[in-house]
Amino acid sequence: MSENCNQSCNTCSKDCAERRENKNDFSEKPHEMSKIKKVIGIVSGKGGVGKSMVTSMLAVTMNRLGYHTAILDGDITGPSIPKAFGIKEKARGSELGMFPVKSKTGIDIMSINLLLENDTDPVVWRGPVIGNVVKQFWTDVIWNDVDFMFIDMPPGTGDVPLTVFQSIAVDGIIVVTSPQELVSMIVSKAVKMAEMMNIPIIGLVENMSYFQCPDCGKEHKIFGNSNIDEIAKKHDLKVLAKLPINPKIAAAADKGMIELFDGDWFEAVAKILEEKLR
Numbered sequence: 001m002s003e004n005c006n007q008s009c010n011t012c013s014k015d016c017a018e019r020r021e022n023k024n025d026f027s028e029k030p031h032e033m034s035k036i037k038k039v040i041g042i043v044s045g046k047g048g049v050g051k052s053m054v055t056s057m058l059a060v061t062m063n064r065l066g067y068h069t070a071i072l073d074g075d076i077t078g079p080s081i082p083k084a085f086g087i088k089e090k091a092r093g094s095e096l097g098m099f100p101v102k103s104k105t106g107i108d109i110m111s112i113n114l115l116l117e118n119d120t121d122p123v124v125w126r127g128p129v130i131g132n133v134v135k136q137f138w139t140d141v142i143w144n145d146v147d148f149m150f151i152d153m154p155p156g157t158g159d160v161p162l163t164v165f166q167s168i169a170v171d172g173i174i175v176v177t178s179p180q181e182l183v184s185m186i187v188s189k190a191v192k193m194a195e196m197m198n199i200p201i202i203g204l205v206e207n208m209s210y211f212q213c214p215d216c217g218k219e220h221k222i223f224g225n226s227n228i229d230e231i232a233k234k235h236d237l238k239v240l241a242k243l244p245i246n247p248k249i250a251a252a253a254d255k256g257m258i259e260l261f262d263g264d265w266f267e268a269v270a271k272i273l274e275e276k277l278r
């Protein structure tokens with residue numbers, strides 16, 4: 001048994017005598033040189049609600065707190081993480097495996113856009129191929145001593161995210177919603193998927209919740225009032241954060257400077273995540 005055994009064979013690549021495998025277990029071992037403590041999957045009901053934005057800001061928050069943080073960009077058809085971090089260089093590999101690219105503040109990132117020759121090339125692959133690429137980001141990338149890995153999951157609750165959840169040992173899920181969606185249905189689907197996978201839902205993040213007037217400070221519900229609090233209560237979930245529509249956040253992501261975002265929206269989430277390491 002490994003001296004660092006945490007009883008979770010899914011996050012360990014050692015072939016020890018105590019290893020527990022199960023016939024219905026589709027989980028893949030991470031690269032043998034990887035060491036990853038906690039894996040958090042960020043999911044959404046559909047594209048464009050700010051899942052990548054929330055993934056990036058969570059990673060920046062935990063990195064600022066001194067944790068070695070990584071992002072596995074599982075959103076293969078819409079990979080926006082490298083752009084938000086202003087990463088132009090390509091990922092490298094050796095005979096041992098692939099290496100993530102480090103952001104300016106030291107966040108390890110792997111994304112399909114770090115491998116494509118031209119990052120404006122569309123990815124026109126079918127679901128199973130996409131699922132396999134995400135799996136390879138887990139099995140073939142050397143993730144060096146990571147405290148928190150955030151996975152920007154493929155959007156939705158269909159085939160591709162399901163494959164990813166079956167293959168990667170995710171410790172918890174954060175569901176990103178926005179007030180203009182059918183939040184109730186999306187949260188119900190996410191809850192069912194998490195139950196099927198036996199993965200806890202850490203909570204919900206409502207993005208684009210309101211707009212705060214820069215002149216008078218008044219909050220305006222651009223998309224109307226959401227019922228996120230009632231939905232969370234119904235499923236016994238926490239609302240972890242409500243993010244405003246903030247043109248500065250969008251501009252920071254567009255300029256590749258998301259690491260400079262200013263705001264304390266994720267303080268409560270950070271505390272919950274820190275607890276997971278204890």
Ligand SMILES: Nc1ncnc2c1ncn2[C@@H]1O[C@H](COP(=O)(O)OP(=O)(O)OP(=O)(O)O)[C@@H](O)[C@H]1O
Nearest residue numbers: 047048049050051052053078155244245246250253
């Ligand atoms: N709170 C916010 N305030 C202002 N702009 C935002 C906010 N959240 C996201 N955006 C902008 O909305 C767009 C979509 O966000 P993002 O790419 O994070 O969504 P997504 O859910 O990951 O989409 P996809 O799944 O299609 O990749 C981006 O241009 C982003 O800059």
